[in-house]
Amino acid sequence: MPQSDMFSSLEFELIDEQHFELVKKGEELIKLIEKNEEKEKVLYSYDDLISSIRYHFKTEEELFNSFDYEESYRHKKMHNFLLDFLMEYRENYAEHNMPISSYAITFLREWVKAHVSSFDLNFVKEYKKAKGIL
Numbered sequence: 001m002p003q004s005d006m007f008s009s010l011e012f013e014l015i016d017e018q019h020f021e022l023v024k025k026g027e028e029l030i031k032l033i034e035k036n037e038e039k040e041k042v043l044y045s046y047d048d049l050i051s052s053i054r055y056h057f058k059t060e061e062e063l064f065n066s067f068d069y070e071e072s073y074r075h076k077k078m079h080n081f082l083l084d085f086l087m088e089y090r091e092n093y094a095e096h097n098m099p100i101s102s103y104a105i106t107f108l109r110e111w112v113k114a115h116v117s118s119f120d121l122n123f124v125k126e127y128k129k130a131k132g133i134l
Ligand SMILES: [Fe+2]
Pocket: 019, 056, 060, 116, 120
């Protein structure tokens, strides 16, 4: 799926750039999984994606704390949900050789699209309003 089909820009350069990077890394990982690449390669790419996601969530969450953001608690819970989901699949794959199913990949894509077009979009609007950015 090309980047442009994933979701549209939030008009917030820092966040948009990170999202772009994450989609790129996510699609690279999906390619490795679909090609049945060796475990070591898949895990390397998986771990790299997870650490980039952690960094991205930290960036957003630091911005949450810079103003009175009402959805902060729920938005963070969403972030933690995704990380738990990814970690569970990672462990099942790494420790028990359970394959990362196409169901999981579809779920992930849909989750990310929904998250960006609801929580992130709304957060950016609130942030700009609070900071007086047009
Ligand atoms: Fe985000």
